Amino acid sequence: MQSVAEARARILAALSPVAEETVPLADAAGRVLARPIAARLTQPPAAVSAMDGYAVRACDARAGARLTMVGAAPAGHPFAGEVGPGQAVRIFTGAFIPPGADAILLQEDATPGPGDVRVDETVEAGRWVRPAGLDFTLGDTLLMPGRRLRARDIGLAAAANHPWLTVRRRPRIGILATGDEIALPGDPLPPGGIVSSNAHALAALVRAAGAEPVVLPIAPDDAGAIAALALGARGCDMLVTTGGASVGEHDLVQQALGPQGFVLDFWKIAMRPGKPLIWGRLGEVPMLGLPGNPVSALVCGVVFLLPALAVLAGLPAAETATQAATAGAELPANDGREDYLRCGMAGGVATPYQRQDSSMLRALAQADALMIRAPHAVALRAGAAVRIIDLAALGI
Amino acid sequence: MQSVAEARARILAALSPVAEETVPLADAAGRVLARPIAARLTQPPAAVSAMDGYAVRACDARAGARLTMVGAAPAGHPFAGEVGPGQAVRIFTGAFIPPGADAILLQEDATPGPGDVRVDETVEAGRWVRPAGLDFTLGDTLLMPGRRLRARDIGLAAAANHPWLTVRRRPRIGILATGDEIALPGDPLPPGGIVSSNAHALAALVRAAGAEPVVLPIAPDDAGAIAALALGARGCDMLVTTGGASVGEHDLVQQALGPQGFVLDFWKIAMRPGKPLIWGRLGEVPMLGLPGNPVSALVCGVVFLLPALAVLAGLPAAETATQAATAGAELPANDGREDYLRCGMAGGVATPYQRQDSSMLRALAQADALMIRAPHAVALRAGAAVRIIDLAALGI
Numbered sequence: 001m002q003s004v005a006e007a008r009a010r011i012l013a014a015l016s017p018v019a020e021e022t023v024p025l026a027d028a029a030g031r032v033l034a035r036p037i038a039a040r041l042t043q044p045p046a047a048v049s050a051m052d053g054y055a056v057r058a059c060d061a062r063a064g065a066r067l068t069m070v071g072a073a074p075a076g077h078p079f080a081g082e083v084g085p086g087q088a089v090r091i092f093t094g095a096f097i098p099p100g101a102d103a104i105l106l107q108e109d110a111t112p113g114p115g116d117v118r119v120d121e122t123v124e125a126g127r128w129v130r131p132a133g134l135d136f137t138l139g140d141t142l143l144m145p146g147r148r149l150r151a152r153d154i155g156l157a158a159a160a161n162h163p164w165l166t167v168r169r170r171p172r173i174g175i176l177a178t179g180d181e182i183a184l185p186g187d188p189l190p191p192g193g194i195v196s197s198n199a200h201a202l203a204a205l206v207r208a209a210g211a212e213p214v215v216l217p218i219a220p221d222d223a224g225a226i227a228a229l230a231l232g233a234r235g236c237d238m239l240v241t242t243g244g245a246s247v248g249e250h251d252l253v254q255q256a257l258g259p260q261g262f263v264l265d266f267w268k269i270a271m272r273p274g275k276p277l278i279w280g281r282l283g284e285v286p287m288l289g290l291p292g293n294p295v296s297a298l299v300c301g302v303v304f305l306l307p308a309l310a311v312l313a314g315l316p317a318a319e320t321a322t323q324a325a326t327a328g329a330e331l332p333a334n335d336g337r338e339d340y341l342r343c344g345m346a347g348g349v350a351t352p353y354q355r356q357d358s359s360m361l362r363a364l365a366q367a368d369a370l371m372i373r374a375p376h377a378v379a380l381r382a383g384a385a386v387r388i389i390d391l392a393a394l395g396i
Numbered sequence: 397m398q399s400v401a402e403a404r405a406r407i408l409a410a411l412s413p414v415a416e417e418t419v420p421l422a423d424a425a426g427r428v429l430a431r432p433i434a435a436r437l438t439q440p441p442a443a444v445s446a447m448d449g450y451a452v453r454a455c456d457a458r459a460g461a462r463l464t465m466v467g468a469a470p471a472g473h474p475f476a477g478e479v480g481p482g483q484a485v486r487i488f489t490g491a492f493i494p495p496g497a498d499a500i501l502l503q504e505d506a507t508p509g510p511g512d513v514r515v516d517e518t519v520e521a522g523r524w525v526r527p528a529g530l531d532f533t534l535g536d537t538l539l540m541p542g543r544r545l546r547a548r549d550i551g552l553a554a555a556a557n558h559p560w561l562t563v564r565r566r567p568r569i570g571i572l573a574t575g576d577e578i579a580l581p582g583d584p585l586p587p588g589g590i591v592s593s594n595a596h597a598l599a600a601l602v603r604a605a606g607a608e609p610v611v612l613p614i615a616p617d618d619a620g621a622i623a624a625l626a627l628g629a630r631g632c633d634m635l636v637t638t639g640g641a642s643v644g645e646h647d648l649v650q651q652a653l654g655p656q657g658f659v660l661d662f663w664k665i666a667m668r669p670g671k672p673l674i675w676g677r678l679g680e681v682p683m684l685g686l687p688g689n690p691v692s693a694l695v696c697g698v699v700f701l702l703p704a705l706a707v708l709a710g711l712p713a714a715e716t717a718t719q720a721a722t723a724g725a726e727l728p729a730n731d732g733r734e735d736y737l738r739c740g741m742a743g744g745v746a747t748p749y750q751r752q753d754s755s756m757l758r759a760l761a762q763a764d765a766l767m768i769r770a771p772h773a774v775a776l777r778a779g780a781a782v783r784i785i786d787l788a789a790l791g792i
Binding site (some may be wrong): 023026030041043044045050058059074075076077078094095096134135136140145149150151152153154155156157158159160161162163164179180181182184185186187189190191192193194195196197198200201202204205207208215218221224229254292293294298301357359360362363364365391392393395396 | 421422425426437439440443446470471472473474489490492526530531532536538539545546547548549551552553554555556557558559560575577578580582583585586587588589590591592593594596597598599600601603604611617652682688689695697705740748755756757758759760761782787788789791792
C-alpha cells in the first residue's frame with residue numbers, strides 16, 4: 001500500500017496545468033494568472049498632491065506669509081502655468097503639482113482670502129508630494145504567473161492599464177458516481193437504496209477550488225454501463241469516480257474501464273478513511289477513483305483532489321495546508337494507516353469525535369477540522385501537539 | 397468623527413438580509429441557507445453492513461466453524477430471506493443486514509468453500525453493523541439558516557433528499573466610481589488622468605463575498621452626471637461610491653445626491669487610511685461612500701463593506717476577523733485615528749512597510765496583513781502583541 005505522501009506525490013507528478021485563455025479583467029478574479037503583468041504606465045505619471053490644499057514653493061511658505069492665488073488644479077485638470085515666487089495654486093488630491101511648486105500647504109493649515117491665501121503653518125519642501133512612480137514605473141513586473149488573482153490584484157492590474165488578462169482556463173472535472181443503490185435527491189429511491197450525495201459534494205468542492213464540475217449520470221453496478229458513461233469524461237482534465245474502488249465483487253470500476261484503455265498506477269493507500277483509492281489514466285484523462293463512503297470520498301477529496309486541482313489550475317504543487325493544535329483527549333497509538341479524525345475545535349484544542357464511522361456525513365459537516373495521525377504514531381496524552389486540517393479555512 | 401467600531405455598528409444596524417430564493421441543490425454551494433434543512437429520511441434506513449464480508453449470527457461465528465451460504469446481499473439488492481442458525485449471507489458495504497443476522501464476518505477473516513464459508517476469526521455480536529439512523533433520523537434538523545453552504549453541507553442536504561434549497565439571493569451591489577481624472581483600463585487616458593482601479597477591485601471583493609456587483613459607468617465630477625448615474629443603483633441592495641467623499645471643492649457626491657433624496661448618517665471616521673467615509677441612504681438604497689485613494693477604498697472595503705455584505709447575505713453580524721501576531725518592528729504611539737498598516741508576515745511576526753501612503757496599490761497587493769493600531773495606542777517595542785487582519789485568508 002502507498003503512503004498518503006507517496007500517493008499524493010505520484011498524483012501531482014502526473015498532472016500539468018491546463019491551457020491559457022484570455023478573459024476580461026472583470027472576469028479574472030479568482031482565476032490563476034498565466035502570464036506576468038507588467039505596468040503599462042508609470043503611476044503616478046508625475047509628482048502629484050497627496051492632499052487637498054495649495055501647491056506652493058516651500059521657500060515662500062512660512063507661517064504668516066500671504067501667497068497670491070494664480071489658479072487651480074483639480075485632479076484630471078492640470079494647471080497650465082507655473083507657480084512663481086510668492087504664488088500658490090489651489091490643488092486637490094491626485095492632481096499634478098504645477099511646475100515651480102515643491103510642496104503642498106494643507107487646506108486646514110491655510111486661510112484663504114480674496115485673491116490670496118495665508119500660510120498658518122510653515123511647510124517643508126516635498127511635504128504631501130507623491131513623486132512620479134511612487135506606486136510603480138512603466139515596465140515593472142507587478143504580478144507573476146501562478147498567482148490566484150484576488151480583489152487587490154485586479155485593482156493593481158486595472159491601475160497598470162490591462163483591460164484583458166491571460167489566465168489558466170478552469171479545469172473541467174468529470175464526476176461519475178457508481179452504485180445500484182444510489183439515486184439522485186428527489187428521485188424515486190430503490191429498496192435498500194440511499195440518496196447520492198458524493199457527486200454533489202465533490203462538484204461543490206471542485207467549484208470552490210475554481211474548477212468546473214461535469215456531473216455524469218449515475219452508473220449502475222454494470223461494467224458496460226460504467227464504461228459507456230465514463231466516455232462522458234472525454235475532453236475533461238480529470239475524471240473522478242466514487243464507489244466501486246474496493247475489493248468487493250461489486251466493485252467494478254477497474255474491471256469496467258480496463259477494456260477502455262484504463263492504465264492503473266496504484267489503487268490502495270495506507271489511510272483511514274479512504275483505503276481503496278484508484279489512480280491511473282483512462283486514455284488521455286487522468287482518473288482518480290474515490291471510495292463510495294461519503295466521509296471517505298470527501299476526506300480523500302481534501303487530501304488528494306484539492307492539491308490535484310491546484311496543479312491543474314496552474315498553482316504551485318503543495319499538500320493541503322495543516323495547522324498546529326493541541327489534542328483535547330488522550331489518543332491511542334495508531335496502526336499502519338494514516339488517520340484523518342473528524343474533530344471539534346475550541347481555542348486551538350482539537351477533540352476527535354467518539355465515533356469515526358466513514359458513513360457519518362452529518363458529523364463531517366459539523367466537524368471543524370481533521371486531525372492527522374501518522375502511521376504507527378505513538379499514544380498521546382491530552383494536551384500533546386498535533387496537526388490538523390482546518391476545514392472551514394479550506395471553504396469546503 | 398465616528399470611531400471605526402461605532403461606524404461599523406451603525407452600518408450593520410441599518411441593514412437587513414435580502415430576500416429568499418429557491419435554487420437547485422447543485423447551485424446552492426457558497427450561498428447562505430435561508431430555511432432549516434430537515435432529514436427527509438433516516439440514514440441508514442435500517443441496519444447496514446460497514447464492510448464487505450458475510451452477514452452471520454454471532455452465536456454461530458466462532459473461529460473454525462463452517463456456515464452454509466444461503467444467498468448474497470449487494471448494496472441496493474437486499475437479501476429477501478432470513479439468516480438461520482448455521483447460515484451466512486455474502487454482503488457488501490452499505491447493504492441491509494438480513495433478518496436473523498447480527499454481525500459481519502469480514503471477508504479477510506473468512507475462507508469461502510463450495511457452498512459454505514469457514515470462520516477464521518470469532519465475531520462479536522454487532523461487529524461492523526451500522527445501526528439504522530447512525531447518520532441521521534427522519535425529521536432531524538441537519539442545517540440551520542444563516543450558514544454559508546460548503547461542499548460538506550451540500551453532500552448532507554443531498555443525503556437528506558433535498559433536490560432544492562431555499563437560500564438568500566445574492567445581494568446586488570451598485571458600484572459608482574467618480575472623478576474627471578479616471579478612465580477605464582485600455583480607454584484613452586485624459587491629460588493628468590489615471591486608470592480607474594477601485595470599481596474593478598471592489599467588484600472582485602463583492603463577488604468574493606458571494607454578492608453580485610453592478611459596475612455603473614464612471615461619473616465625471618459634475619453634480620448632474622453623478623445624480624443621473626446613481627439612479628442606476630435603483631433595485632440594488634446597496635450603492636458603493638468611490639471618490640468624492642472628502643472636503644475638497646471637487647468632492648461632489650454629497651452635493652450631487654442631496655437633491656435626489658440622499659439622507660446622510662455620518663461621513664467622517666477616525667481611521668487611517670479612509671477618513672472620508674460616507675454612510676447614508678439614497679431613497680430606499682443604503683449608500684456607502686468610500687474614499688478615492690485605492691488603498692483607502694480597499695481597506696474600507698475590508699473593514700466596512702465585507703461585514704455589510706455578510707449581513708445583507710443573511711450571515712450573523714460580525715466585524716472582520718482578526719488574529720494575534722507579534723510586532724516585527726518598533727511601533728510609534730498612535731494619534732486619534734485607528735490605523736490599518738500594510739505589513740508583511742513571517743512566522744506570526746507582522747512588520748509594517750516603511751511607507752504607508754494610501755495611493756500605493758502595489759504594496760497593498762503584496763501585503764500579507766493589515767496591522768490594527770487603536771486610536772491613541774501607546775508606543776510598542778518589537779515583539780509586542782498586536783492584532784492583524786489576514787488578507788490572504790479573507791480571499792481578497
